[in-house]
Amino acid sequence: xxxxxxxxxxxxxxxxxxxxxxxxxxxxxxxxxxxxxxxxxxxxxxxxxxxxxxxxxxxxxxxxxxxxxxxxxxxxxxxxxxxxxxxxxxxxxxxxxxxxxxxxxxxxxxxxxxxxxxxxxxxxxxxxxxxxxxxxxxxxxxxxxxxxxxxxxxxxxxxxxxxxxxxxxxxx
Amino acid sequence: xxxxxxxxxxxxxxxxxxxxxxxxxxxxxxxxxxxxxxxxxxxxxxxxxxxxxxxxxxxxxxxxxxxxxxxxxxxxxxxxxxxxxxxxxxxxxxxxxxxxxxxxxxxxxxxxxxxxxxxxxxxxxxxxxxxxxxxxxxxxxxxxxxxxxxxxxxxxxxxxxxxxxxxxxxxxxxxxxxxxxxxxxxxxxxxxxxxxxxxxxxxxxxxxxxxxxxxxxxxxxxxxxxxxxxxxxxxxxxxxxxxxxxxxxxxxxxxxxxxxxxxxxxxxxxxxxxxxxxx
Numbered sequence: 075x076x077x078x079x080x081x082x083x084x085x086x087x088x089x090x091x092x093x094x095x096x097x098x099x100x101x102x103x104x105x106x107x108x109x110x111x112x113x114x115x116x117x118x119x120x121x122x123x124x125x126x127x128x129x130x131x132x133x134x135x136x137x138x139x140x141x142x143x144x145x146x147x148x149x150x151x152x153x154x155x156x157x158x159x160x161x162x163x164x165x166x167x168x169x170x171x172x173x174x175x176x177x178x179x180x181x182x183x184x185x186x187x188x189x190x191x192x193x194x195x196x197x198x199x200x201x202x203x204x205x206x207x208x209x210x211x212x213x214x215x216x217x218x219x220x221x222x223x224x225x226x227x228x229x230x231x232x233x234x235x236x237x238x239x240x241x242x243x244x245x246x
Numbered sequence: 247x248x249x250x251x252x253x254x255x256x257x258x259x260x261x262x263x264x265x266x267x268x269x270x271x272x273x274x275x276x277x278x279x280x281x282x283x284x285x286x287x288x289x290x291x292x293x294x295x296x297x298x299x300x301x302x303x304x305x306x307x308x309x310x311x312x313x314x315x316x317x318x319x320x321x322x323x324x325x326x327x328x329x330x331x332x333x334x335x336x337x338x339x340x341x342x343x344x345x346x347x348x349x350x351x352x353x354x355x356x357x358x359x360x361x362x363x364x365x366x367x368x369x370x371x372x373x374x375x376x377x378x379x380x381x382x383x384x385x386x387x388x389x390x391x392x393x394x395x396x397x398x399x400x401x402x403x404x405x406x407x408x409x410x411x412x413x414x415x416x417x418x419x420x421x422x423x424x425x426x427x428x429x430x431x432x433x434x435x436x437x438x439x440x441x442x443x444x445x446x447x448x449x450x451x452x453x454x455x456x457x458x459x460x461x462x463x464x465x466x467x468x469x470x471x472x473x474x475x476x477x478x479x480x481x482x483x484x485x486x487x488x489x490x491x492x493x494x495x496x497x498x499x500x501x502x503x504x505x506x507x508x509x510x511x512x513x514x515x516x517x518x519x520x521x522x523x524x525x
Binding site: 089090092093094095096097098099100103104105107122123126127130133134135136137138139140141142143144145146148149152153156159185188189192195197202204208209212 | 256259260263264266267268269270271274275281284285288289292295296299300303306310370371372373374375376377378380408409416444
């Protein structure tokens with residue numbers, strides 16, 4: 075299966091999961107931002123170029139599913155994927171804890187960016203009294219679901235990329 | 247760690263994608279029909295899966311609510327018990343209130359119950375984190391529904407249909423900040439424009455009502471009709487704060503008569519000529 079087909083399969087599966095099971099699972103009204111975590115992980119595993127394309131189409135599907143103008147999430151997700159990719163390339167050593175914290179940070183930033191973009195384009199369905207709580211809970215839930223999603227996104231976006239090359243010194 | 251990738255220049259590509267997203271947003275705000283159709287098509291494709299999933303995941307949802315919303319359920323139970331006791335103790339008062347409302351409505355020839363309506367079932371909140379003051383119902387264009395139709399309960403106005411797909415619709419509740427409806431004060435006959443406050447159970451009238459108009463606390467409001475998409479004379483609520491001391495811009499706070507927090511079945515008000523719909 076080509077990489078594009080795998081990405082398409084992951085995106086459509088995620089769209090259905092977001093529309094069905096994840097919509098029902100809420101804490102304090104907040105739910106998982108599955109398409110966002112795919113955008114973030116696509117940037118992490120696939121690099122900036124591939125990550126931003128996956129993120130763009132993930133955003134378009136998210137825009138189609140929920141009642142926002144087409145292009146709102148597609149505007150936010152690609153820069154997020156590029157930022158995560160850039161951060162990943164600059165990290166000297168990655169540990170699971172650092173990965174989780176980075177993902178939490180990226181999710182929180184991403185949701186803030188969506189709110190900001192929404193307000194910029196005149197959308198006002200945000201209840202200020204619960205907004206911060208909802209953003210933090212949604213970001214935490216999004217981070218928590220990243221473990222199974224991570225495997226799927228890595229499978230989808232890393233097809234066709236050259237394997238990791240380890241450089242060793244002559245002395246060793 | 248992720249695999250090393252060949253060096254590339256993402257900036258121009260990123261700018262192109264951002265420009266594409268901005269173009270889509272601009273076209274959507276300009277009302278380009280194919281984009282709406284695309285969004286609706288995606289939702290229609292996903293819809294059968296959602297319906298099936300709703301049935302299959304109902305036990306999971308119940309268990310989830312039991313775990314994470316236990317406190318809310320307990321509070322809701324206590325609230326309902328108190329409410330039941332209060333209602334039993336104040337039956338006479340309630341009847342008197344009902345009579346008062348009926349009398350006020352009859353004074354202006356209101357026949358609220360005569361509207362042609364379609365009963366819809368509440369499905370819950372729409373997907374996503376930022377759909378406050380919106381709910382999803384189980385009927386759509388296949389049942390003759392259209393955007394803008396008024397949604398009511400027996401107690402009064404709930405909201406309007408905001409997004410109508412083939413077999414589902416989104417209802418924008420009256421408390422949504424973007425919700426607007428023309429209203430008429432039953433006693434003073436002043437008309438104004440009410441809009442959602444983003445606060446549960448409250449709407450606000452900030453334009454239309456004269457500064458010197460006599461507005462009483464508890465006065466009943468109904469929809470004004472006229473050029474509004476809503477039919478006239480749907481009960482909206484009662485004046486909570488008439489803001490009689492305003493010296494420049496009046497802001498009248500209205501408590502909605504319908505309880506938007508505990509909805510299960512709603513009624514969509516159909517246009518007068520649409521009588522062939524199966525109910």
